[in-house]
Amino acid sequence: MRSKEFSVELQDRIVSRHRSGEGYQKMSAALKVPKNTVASIILKWKTFGTTKTLPRAGRRAKLHNRGRRALFREVIKNLMVTLTELRSSSVDMGEPSRRTTISAAFHQSGGSHSSVKGTRQLPKGTF
Structure with a gap:
């Protein structure tokens, strides 16, 4: 630690x-x-030449936690939402991303494409 x-x-x-x-x-x-x-x-x-904490190594996330949580809230409200609709709402939030990025973020957080289509509920503890 x-x-x-x-x-x-x-x-x-x-x-x-x-x-x-x-x-x-x-x-x-x-x-x-x-x-x-x-x-x-x-x-x-x-x-x-500075005492500020410098950024660490590694690639930054394309979709930040705030945007990811907002997308999950949108999916929970409407399980029939499509990835294209989620993409347009992420652009409205100021986080432009591709459909594949949103899909990957959704899978990494425990969801699946079937939950976007409305055939399966989200697993507990996805937030």
Whole structure:
């Protein structure tokens, strides 16, 4: 399990103390932060020029959780809705996506095409 990230304010204080010439050990004692953490924060600042948390590696989801939940609500309201209708409603929500993307998201969340057609109920706990 990863530990909690330090706040940007604390990281900025560490960087400002480093720029003023204070040593790692004095900083860690004054701010009650481990010396290795002080070193890694300063290394990150030297490398990227910022103390903000940078985005992680990996592809972003085409359909975000908010849009996915909205589509599921729409399917629950009307089990006879088609993928084309779901696509047009996702475009209205500001999440343009293809029919195949919506279908894949639906399958990954435990639904199936038959539940869109209305022949089967959604499984429990799909949200």
